[in-house]
Amino acid sequence: MQTLETPRLLLRPYTxxxxxxxxxxxxxxxxxxxxxxTPKLMQDRSEALALIEAWARVDDGTCGIWAVQDKKGANLAGTLLLKSIPASGPQRAPSGDTEIGWHFHPDSWGRGYASEAGAVVLAHAFDAGLAQVVAVTxxxxxxxxxxxxxxxxxHRGSTDRYYNTDCELFTADNPA
Ligand SMILES: CC(C)(COP(=O)(O)OP(=O)(O)OC[C@H]1O[C@@H](n2cnc3c(N)ncnc32)[C@H](O)[C@@H]1OP(=O)(O)O)[C@@H](O)C(=O)NCCC(=O)NCCS
Known part of the structure; x- marks a missing residue:
């Protein structure tokens, strides 16, 4: 998986x-x-290890799950995701679209880290040739x-196209 960098952040695989x-x-x-x-809170270290293993399998050279690390203190700030988004429906089959997402630790909120990391992953997605990236919230x-x-x-309004729920939909098209 490609390591990505911004002025303040290093995006690298989780281990x-x-x-x-x-x-x-x-x-x-x-x-x-x-x-x-339905929010589900992680309970123990074995769940964390299983998730890290599952995340490694998302890597296809374009998609991936990155650990976002503060370059200065080397502490971890959060997760950046670029992955296939499931369609609504009983099978939750792949929709064919690619989503970007961000999960940051509250200690790292309010510093612009999610936006800085999100911007470099969006640029990476377009460099890799994706025509469009979506985000749902x-x-x-x-x-x-x-x-x-x-x-x-x-912002494209609300959609029920993904995850069997109503979400706000955002899209970005490849400028190239
Ligand atoms: C969503 C989430 C990542 C947003 O985090 P965030 O810290 O608000 O977002 P950013 O890292 O871009 O920080 C932006 C804020 O930092 C401030 N900031 C401080 N220094 C900054 C800098 N150098 N550059 C940019 N913004 C800066 C901005 O003013 C902004 O504050 P505002 O939103 O009040 O205007 C965070 O709330 C989160 O992880 N939530 C839990 C998981 C979640 O819900 N994920 C999304 C699922 S769809």
């Missing part, structure tokens, strides 16, 4: 050594509140919607 951070991040209600239809998740617009995505 099993990051399990403590992953557990801390995904066991928090304030992080999980708007992820998925819970309608109440104003912080995430602000990240979408800050990185240049367009």
């Amino acid at each position: 099993s050594e990051d399990a403590g951070f992953v557990l801390d991040l995904y066991s928090r209600l304030e992080v999980q509140r708007y992820i998925g239809t 819970n309608p109440a998740n104003t912080a995430s919607m602000r990240v979408c617009t800050r990185i240049g995505m367009q």
Whole structure:
């Protein structure tokens, strides 16, 4: 998986050594509140390790799940995701679209890290040749919607096309 860099951040693959951070991040209600239809808090380290393994399988040279690391302190700040988004329906089959997403630790909120990391992953997606990237958010998740617009995505209203739920839809088209 391609390592990506911004002025303040390093985006690199997660490893099993990051399990403590992953557990801390995904066991928090304030992080999980708007992820998925029913928030599910991570319970233990084995779940974190399983997730890190599953994330490694997303890597196809374009898509991937990145650990976002603060270059200065070397501490982890969050997760950046570029992956296939499931269509609504009983099978949750791949929709054919690619989504971008961000999950950051509350200690790293309010610094512009999600927008900085989101922008470099969006640029990577377009460099890799994707025609369009989508993002979906819970309608109440104003912080995430602000990240979408800050990185240049367009708000397309609400949709029930993905994840068997109503989401706010944002899209960005490859400028090339
Ligand atoms: C969504 C989420 C990533 C947004 O985090 P965030 O910290 O608000 O977003 P950013 O990292 O882009 O930071 C932007 C904020 O930092 C401030 N900021 C401080 N320094 C900054 C800098 N150098 N550059 C840009 N913004 C800066 C901005 O003013 C902005 O504040 P505002 O939103 O009040 O205007 C975060 O709330 C989160 O992880 N939530 C839980 C998971 C989640 O819901 N994910 C989305 C699922 S769809």
